[in-house]
Amino acid sequence: MAARTRHVRERGRGDNQLAKLLMSIDERGKIHLHEDAMREISAVREDIAVVSIAGMARTGKSFILDLLTEGRGTFKIGHSQRACTKGLWYCLTEAKIDGRMTPLLVVDTEGLNALDTDATFDATILTLSILISSFFIYNSMGRLDPTSFENLHLVCEIAERVRVRAKVGRGSADDDAFGEVMPHFLWVLRDHQHNLVDERGREIPPQMYLEDALKDERRGRGDVDRRNRTRQALKRMFEHRDLITLVRPLADERDLNAMDRIPESELREEFKEGLQHLKRTIYRHLRVKTLFGDALSGQSLVHIVRKYVDAINTGAVPEIESAWDGVCRREAEKAIEDGKKMYRDGMHAAISGDVRDEHAFSSAEREVRAQVKEHFKHAFVGHLASQFRDAFEAALDQIRGEMHRVWTTTITSRLEDLVRTAAANAVLLLREVEEKVSSGLSANSVGDMIAEVLRTCLGELADKGPLHPSIIDEFFQSGVSSKLATIYARAESRGERRQRELGAAEVERRVRREVEAGRKEARYIPMEVSSESDGVLDAMEVERLRRIDPATHGLNALKGILRDWGVYPIPANRKDIIAAFKRERER
Known part of the structure; x- marks a missing residue:
């Protein structure tokens, strides 16, 4: 394992390191990359995996990411209506992928729909977290209902804000291309208190529950078309998708804001079992970050992030293929x-x-x-x-x-x-x-x-x-x-x-x-x-050799002359020896 990976291992797991700021967004909507973070990630020359999480503010998503860093409180949990995560935060650790320890970048995002943010801010945060990830977690509360898709309508904006390939003519070149660049998608339903059932009330597995929820609504309250566009965008962008449910971690809701200080022994057993299942699911599907089949190192990831940020800051649409080609x-x-x-x-x-x-x-x-x-x-x-x-x-x-x-x-x-x-x-x-x-x-x-x-x-x-x-x-x-x-x-x-x-x-x-x-x-x-x-x-040699008739000269004598001339290898039969002799003599 390279020295950089050893360094990550030595300080990255189980030592309660705190997350650091990866990038922030100012009040004008401009993204600012933090160069200390860029340097640290660039130093990873091996292929790197990236797990990021997004979700509504105060839904406990940071607690989930602590699973991957094996340190309680690595990603701070908000203690008020104002989310504590500003921009994107990260922790560099490692995980076993395909049998070997691999650098892992864990990214937390500021909560969506926070009181002090707007839709543009949320769309930018969500766009960047999805683009850089090899595994993306969306965390929400309750069950999959129309409101869930209302809250996730920003996915439609991402589909419009990002191009995988340049457009050709009037059609889009992205119709079938998102699968080449998008991460594995995992929807985590927190505090889920109900059995997963279909329209007929039959209990079904989480995957089927997700696919049923992604079917278009035929009628309903509110903006049905908008929710259906969100469903279609999810299916088009994320070919690989899963769903996991977690029960409420504590019986007393008043203790939820202090979960980073609650001893693990006081968490509900069903919740702890759910966390272990979540962790196994993440690691089972976790892969290094790739674009069009090519793995990215930490250095490559930083280069592509800079391309995306430059495009967004100038009001352009990030075009993944051209950005990747440039990198x-x-x-x-x-x-x-x-x-x-x-x-x-x-x-x-x-x-x-x-x-x-x-x-x-x-x-x-x-x-x-x-x-x-x-x-x-x-x-x-x-x-x-x-x-x-x-x-x-x-x-x-x-x-x-x-x-x-x-x-x-x-x-x-x-x-x-x-x-x-x-x-x-x-x-x-x-x-x-x-x-x-x-x-x-x-x-x-x-x-x-x-x-x-x-x-x-x-x-x-x-x-x-x-x-x-x-x-x-x-x-x-x-x-x-x-x-x-x-x-x-x-x-x-x-x-x-x-x-x-x-x-x-x-x-x-x-x-x-x-x-x-x-x-x-x-x-x-x-x-x-x-x-x-x-x-x-040469003059002496020519005069002497002119007198030699190779047809009557001894075979061994001819071989000796050829050997003296540096001919190698010496031919085996007389005919070839005579031919070689004549050729060399003419020289």
Whole structure:
């Protein structure tokens, strides 16, 4: 579990922390977000669940939310007709969802129809609490009757105040879209003293009781059409809905205003059983907050809240899809920038270590890239997620090229400091060969000893990093080539015709080919480098190879030549070997 979730767990459950203000609304109807709350919620980088509650003033809704924080009095209960909750209040805790502990934001709203508020204030409060929730509780007293739907008429306003998607033409794009963004809806009937029965007086379960109550009235007192519009809005907005009833918690109604101070032992058993059933129902249906199938982190939630608030404060209609797209784009762009920095830092650390060749570089790069992608795997959401992932990969590819060039420059510079030492060691060893030439060593033995000296010194150099052709050139030009020329001049003065045919340049060429063969096996970095000696050697090589007829030449001899040229793998049959030989000779 991430550090932020551990922090929530340590201070969020059972320690009687008090709720804090999430946002408030001034007398002009403007919403003000409280930045301390925004920072605390933004720090939650994991997926987050949100439970909020709304209801008429002084219906005991704050007491229900205390269930979720396991602390009596976390959300204060009003002690007068003036509700104590002003705006939206919150408590950050956690809950077990799908088998793992998940950050949970619990939100309480100011009571609807309070004496000091108006319909616009209530509509704003209700709109925001529904929009941010993954589980929404509506708390009311008594039974489901016409008055219940009169009190909930603001739901119709929400349906008009919010758009899920932009309108297309004359019709609405929201007809079937609310289910993608709206929370699970739970209607809690408090102080319910009657059995749940249908029109015929038969006892029915709570779910059926709710669905029956949501059927349109055919006739009745008051504004029947308004109540029916409320019913239709509820059914359209909340595809997933439930109902739970709770009996009165105390026999003496005068004690209800002091429930936060009443010992739990004095509450009615039926009420306590109902609370446990309510809690189980909430946790059974509780999920993390999602929009269009994508889960929101605390950071994402804060971004989307800001979008909603900006729209409401400017008198615009909050459009959920466009707001979500804006949040997805903003988070993706930030994730790409953060990911690039994390990748670049990781690569700098990797190449400053023991990365000697291409294989080691590629291995280190794959490891760094995997760590970065794992860290940002949930950063790209929404319908543009694949586009942002592709952009992220392209950005990492570009940085990889930059890091490869940095590494190449670094390792080459390091080798250039070592190449002179390696060349000096080679010259010392070649002096010993020179002395043996003077003492009558055979030509074949001389060639083998020289080749061994060169292999040893270049091999030691290769252990320090990749051998660019430029490094090999510098090695031979640092006194090695001149020493080879001296050795073969002495051999020639002794009349060794074989040595004259080979020459110093030929041995040098042979070792160069061996190095080149290793480079083609991905041990060395490809780099095109030309030198004057290469031109001389190529002319010598062409003249000699023109005389070879591959059709009559020995198979093993042809394989040896191809191996010297760095051809890998060597073909298996004569026909392919001859073809490879001709092709390489033309080069």
